[in-house]
Amino acid sequence: MSKTGEIKLVSLGGIPEVKKGDNLGEMILRAAAGEGFSFLDEDIVVIAQKVVSKAEGRVVNLSRVEPSGFAVTVAEEVSKDPRLVEVILGETRRIVRMDERESGKGRLIVETAGGLVLANAGVDASNVSGGEDVTLLPLDSDRSARVIREHIKGETGRDLAVIITDTVGRPWREGLTDIAIGCSGMRALSDRRGETDAKGFTLTATEMATADQVACAAGMLMEKTSATPVVIVRGVDYIRAEGGSGELIRDPAHDLFR
């Protein structure tokens, strides 16, 4: 719930093409200055994974990848480029689902080293310069978020939060939405269990995924065809903390769908 009953999302234009080694925090500050945008304490800066991956050099050119025998086998099962599958498997802790080749629409749902369950381990070919370049997820998106947050705080004094998002599919439902794969400056969950509702009943299961809510909302201003990898969200009532995205990841032992 917002303190003000109002939330505003603004996409930040003017972020130039991101290259390896770029200081994203600084690029965001310059883009904001160029648009006359001033940050406030408790703003949330939401950043698409793709530009974070590019800045961190998490880009692989498929022409330099030699697929293993297993990658070739899996690639045949899911109708994908064996070199792409090799890159995906390098990011994978376990395969959660492989589509049967008969469906004609290959799907490879895996659990990444970081514990995320998503298609293709988040390896993505769209919007990367060069036809054979693919991006990998940042090695530690919480750390990436923290570095950007600390840079902005150091330059502006503003104590805000940073979320890094990826666009993912979901079981049971069509269409993609964004989730938080990295987070700094806020609790990713809003634990309101134990509070009572308007009727005085104790809420038992209303732990909201705050960082995912923010990521999903910001995704509305982050379509891939537009060059807007950064969205500022203002007015969200979150719990301030160093934070991290790990609390959004369900323990596999308690997951009914893994």
Next chain:
Amino acid sequence: MSKTGEIKLVSLGGIPEVKKGDNLGEMILRAAAGEGFSFLDEDIVVIAQKVVSKAEGRVVNLSRVEPSGFAVTVAEEVSKDPRLVEVILGETRRIVRMDERESGKGRLIVETAGGLVLANAGVDASNVSGGEDVTLLPLDSDRSARVIREHIKGETGRDLAVIITDTVGRPWREGLTDIAIGCSGMRALSDRRGETDAKGFTLTATEMATADQVACAAGMLMEKTSATPVVIVRGVDYIRAEGGSGELIRDPAHDLFR
């Protein structure tokens, strides 16, 4: 992507306690007038399922429920009230997952007659008057959304969209978020496949779940402890159409997790 690069969400205060037979569209108009809020074409009115269910009389008192033998068996497996399980099974087309009783945290994930996959068929005990009252999902949430949209259009001339939301858990991730279980006045999906990205690559899988994005965003202003079941969202670039939430439901034949 928003046309303006800016999205605003406002929670609408002043909605009184909703009772069976209430005209929700009219209540929303009065609350908006009371707050000096004017609707614009293309606004999205997001309404929590709970008040829609109450207005439509989709409330059952457990004291009047006689559990079947199967309900008693299932209730024991998932550590729930057999009468509640009876109500849930009445809304269920098939059981997708039942938690083993050993886990101590009973979970009953089902597919509803409407095709939604969610815990307890959306039957909910929180925030309903009377300790033994539970709400069921509206029989046809798309129709409920349409009735409200047409009432607002008739009274104001404004051509807006209406989304009805429920708060649900997700596989793999902790924390709840909101999804669209009903929708009118907009396409629930934004089908941008075939468009090209900033680099000229054709996007192959960027069909965004627009209505779920809006539902999830509005959920940030709809915590259950606050009496704000209605949120207005402005600035979202959606496809105008009669619409419906059905296109968000994946065909079970193509679902890897059912």
